Amino acid sequence: MIRTNNLQKIFSTEEVETTALHGINMDIQDGEFVAIMGPSGCGKSTLLNIIGLLDNPSEGEYHFYGTEVSKMSERQRAQLRKGSIGFVFQSFNLIDELTVYENVELPLLYLKVDAAERKARVEEALTRMNIMHRRNHFPQQLSGGQQQRTAIARAVVAKPKLILADEPTGNLDSANGEEVMKLLLQLNEEGTTIIMVTHSPYDAGFAHRIVNLFDGKVVTENFHV
Amino acid sequence: MFLNYLKIAFRNLLKHKAYAAVNIVGLSVAFGVCLLLFLTVYHEFSYDNFHANGKTLYRVYNQLGTDQKGTVLMAPFTPAVQKEFPNEVRRISRIVDAGGLVRVGDKEMGKNVRLVDPDFLQMFTFPLIKGDANTALNSLSSVVLTEKVATDLFGSADPIGKTVSLLLTDTWQPFIVSGVMANLPENSSVQFEVLGRFELNPNYQASKDQWDSQYHSVFLQLDEKVSEAAFEQRLRPFTSKYLVETLRNLKRDGAQADENGDLASFRLLPMRDMHFNAEVGGDTVSAIKPVYLYLLLVIGGLILLIACINFINLSTARSLTRSKEVGMRKVLGALKMQLAFQFWGEALIICLFSLGLGGLMAFGLLSEYKKLFNNALSLASYKDPIVLLSILGAFLLVTILAGGYPALFMARFNTIEVLKGKISSARSSSASAGGLRNTLVVVQFAIATFLIVCTLIVWQQISFLRSMPLGYNQNQVVSIPVGSGVSGQKALELMRDKLAQQPRILSITGTSRNLGRGTDGSTYTSIIGFDYKNRGVRSHYLRVDYDYIKTLDLKLLAGRDFSREFATDTTTAVVINEAMAKQLAEKNPIGTLLNINDGQPPMQVVGVVKDYHFESLKQSINPITFFIDTDWPVNYIFVKIAPDNAPATMDLLKKTWAEVAPKSTFLGTFLDENTNRQYRSEERMSQIFMSAAVLAIILSCMGLFAIAIMVMTQRTKEIGVRKVLGASVFSIVALLSRDFLKLVLVGIIIASPLAWWGMSKWLQEFAFKIDIEWWVFALAGLLAVLIAFVTVSFQSIKAALRNPVTSLRSE
DSSP, X not given: OEEEEEEEEEEEOSSOXXXXXXXXXXXXXXXXXXXXXXXXXXSHHHHHHHHTTSSOOSEEEEEETTEEOTTOOHHHHHHHHTTTEEEXXXXXXXXXXXXHHHHHHHHHHHTTOXXXXXXXXXXXXXXXXXXXXXXXXXXXXXOHHHHHHHHHHHHHTTOOSEEEEESTTXXXXXXXXXXXXXXXXXXXXXTOEEEEEOSOHHHHTTSSEEEEEETTEEEEEEEOO | OHHHHHHHHHHHHHHTHHHHHHHHHHHHHHHHXXXXXXXXXHHHHTTTTXXXXXXXXXXXEXXXXXXXXXXXXXXXXXXXXXXXXXXXXXXXXXXXXXXXXXEETTEXXXXXXXXXXXXXXXXXXXXXXXXXXXXXXXSTTEEEEEHHHHHXXXXXXXXXXXXXXXXXXXXXXXXXXXXXXXXXXXXOSSOOSEEEEGGGSTTHHHHTTOTTOEEEEEEXXXXXXXXXXXXXXXXXXXXXXXXXXXXXXXXXXXXXXXXXXXXXXXXXXXXXXXXXXXXXXXXXXXXXXXXXXXXXXXXHHHHXXXXXXXXXXXXXXXXXXXXXXXXXXXXXXXXXXXXXXHHHHHHXXXXXXXXXXXXXXXXXXXXXXXXXXTOOOOGGGGGSHXXXXXHHHHHHHHIIIIIHXXXXXXXXXXXXXXXXXXXXXXXXXXXXXXXXXXXXXHHHHHHHHHHHHHHHHHHHXXXXXXXXXXXXXXXXXXXXXXXXXXXXXXXHHHHHHXXXXXXXXXXXXXXXXXXXXXXXXXXXXXXXXXXXXXXXXXXXEEEBOTTHHHHHTOOEEEEOXXXXXXXXXXXXXXXXXXXXXXXXXXXXXXXXXXXXXXXXXOEEEEEEEOOOOOSOTTSOOOOEEEEOOTTSOOOEEEEXXXXXXXXXXXXXXXXXXXXXXXXXXXXXXXXXXXXXXXXXXXXXXXXXXXXXXXXXXXXXXXXXXXXXXXXXXXXXXXXXXXXXXXXXXXXHHHXXXXXXHHHXXXXXXXXXXXXXXXXXXXXXXXXXXXXXXXXXXXXXHHHHHHHHHHHHHHHHHHHHHSOHHHHHHTO
8 A cells, every 4th residue: 555656865965966766666565564675875764764754755656545645744744654654763762761661652642542541552562572571661771672672562552554664673683683573574464564674685584575776776576475 | 741741851850960950050040140130120110119199299409500400409499389380289398307316205216307398298108007197297296207216216105196305406395296107118219217397497487588598308299280391391480580699690600501591490300210310319318320220130131141051052962862862753743843842841840940949049148148239128029910920921031042942953853864863963063053052152251251351340440449549548537427416516625625635546626528438328518609700619618627637637738727826717717629729720829818608708718738539539629618617517526546556546436425425326437448438339339240250150161061071972983083093182182172262262352342342431430440451351351261271171181081992982
């Protein structure tokens, strides 16, 4: 339910213009697990930001679940993004001043979910990510794997249809990385669409489809069903 | 959600204690100082605002020529106004000081007695607790007391109908208490404790038809339909009708006409302006110029501004550490305004906390403050809704100014960049935030330097005034105010008799006017005008006694001092100063005859003394004429004492005075104390400036210190790279400090001309003043630079000493 048509993204400063995306056409169905690969600077993250409604393309169309969003204002995108997309980052991006529980609760606060339901859903997400015992700790007190599991809990707590993961295992050792990938796979099997940017062919192996980008263009697409 | 904001706010404060401390301490101090200054200004502006008829009440003054103004009016003026303007003037009252001794039984006390007309109680709002304001002063034998005096005299008994004796002339006269008045508010320019009828004044009968007899003030209440300007117009023909002789003399002497073409005029000063008009306002309390009050507000504002600048700078600098939070919140769907509100709320918490602390501080410092700046501030005005609203308004303004900008600044962070960690130090510190921060640091140091320069110059001027030779002996001469209840002439003679044998007493004399300002606080001068060779001549006219010149060590330039050997010295001899001689334009003025008093024999000049500063150094030396006439009062006794063991001599004087005038308290002071007291308002100003300057410097440095920490952290990598490439510690300290010192220098450059301009204006008040010298600015600048350098170098040395390996790895 994600469809892009000839997406272009050009970054310009006073002196130089850099074309990051060069006419991307993409179709992602509900329930898919797609990995985006490619060398540094090929435009993977730019594409993910546009898909995640954090940024607008310079040109082209982007249909997000049937809505054309490429010309939307930041305010409109924020409204659409809230609750429908979960994000997982390489560097976790947990808020240091909030506990594990409070970090996971944050999306529900912005969605104005009432207190009782919030508690139930946060606890459910924490249990599921096996981080419940650390609920009152601050991020600095956790291992990398625990931090990323908290971040995933935060991404899923609002029950989004789509999860975007930007190198989710990049800062983790292989055991923790493996665990995170299994969690993502499990979410996908339950019906969540996942789009993941990764450098690691191993991680990409979990996906249904691998899209290879090079210099802002899609070069190959591999399906493994 | 709100709870979440609160949690984050408090955890942030705890985590970054240094920043929280700088902000809270700075803002609390600023709020506290502002509260005190604001309450002071509010108190001063509240003077005389409690009269229900306030808008129609005026004090009358007269103006001769273009500049000579006076509030001491002619005896027949009030009846003439009543006769000529029955419709325009609703009420009018004369008021005159009538000394102060009050007696009930054998209880005798000094009280502030004023004689007024019956209208007084109706035109002013001095409510009676007992008795009827409409009739209380109908009888010449009635008096009205304030509650405090009533309690002092009668205790808890009802004073109405009881008898009080007043010493208005040489004998005690009985009066019936007809009213008790609530104690006067502190913010009243008109102050008194006992009121009696004006006609009781001993001069009344003899002078009531004399237009040349001037001894009282006049207040009046105009009809609501008559404007101030219209009534002043009506007074012009009145003036021509009644002041015939004065006008004739003014014309002959070539006096200049005022803006209306009048040589003499009567004018009105609105009651509300009494406290602020130094020329014709004031009564017992000296008037204050509004510009000083605005200055206080400006100083308060500047301190608050410095604290706000710290807040803005610290918040924007620190916002980088919170960029991740901003980014993540945005990803989760927070809107810009939501984020801005969150950060503004955090500012609000800090400000609220600081306001509370500041309020406590103001409360705690109140008594010290009152002592230092000698004002009658009370906390009662806290309850005034205007005060509360102003404080609330100012508070909100501060939170919006100080909290709003950083909040918007943070809310505008680009989501993607902050999440990638791309909003790095270098970029944002060189971009708009850094530019603003630099500007604000410049403003802070400009303010601080400005205040330092002002402090230095005010201080210089005061020590200049203090050290300037005044032309008479200040250190050895004790001035004793005679006070009420005793004849000065008699006291002087008794003192001479009793102290004649004392070797430590060198000389004794008496005079009508003090030098400088004594602890009795009164100043008074008498000025005469007469014709000399068909020219009008004006001079101060000073009653002295034998040995005045000797006691004060004045230098006799020609002729002789008054002497007991010449019988005519107490009737027709005068001694003049150089300025007077110059005015007479006589090469040898000795023997010159002056027609000072009409219809009496002329006075002969017998001596000329070298000019000396008998007035404050704000004035140049004016002509003065000494005379001895025992009909004029001796108000002060001057005693010259031997320099050794002054305390013992002072005790001797005190003991002797108690024998001579048992009812008058000994208020003797050395003349140098009196002359210093003249500059008290200047001194107070220098204290205010100095305190403000110190605060400004401390607050600015606290801010600079915190910013230095931020910038050093941001430049860690740069420092590491430079060290790897071989930079020395010294060169790095220089590099890091240079940027800050540049800002301070710009601040100094901005502040110097402003301070120069402001201080030149202020110095114009003085006839004798210092020149503003360049080194003052250099010194102030050096001070600012030095303090800033020490502040910054703490951090820069620490940063420069760090091992580059750790600083590079941390990136």
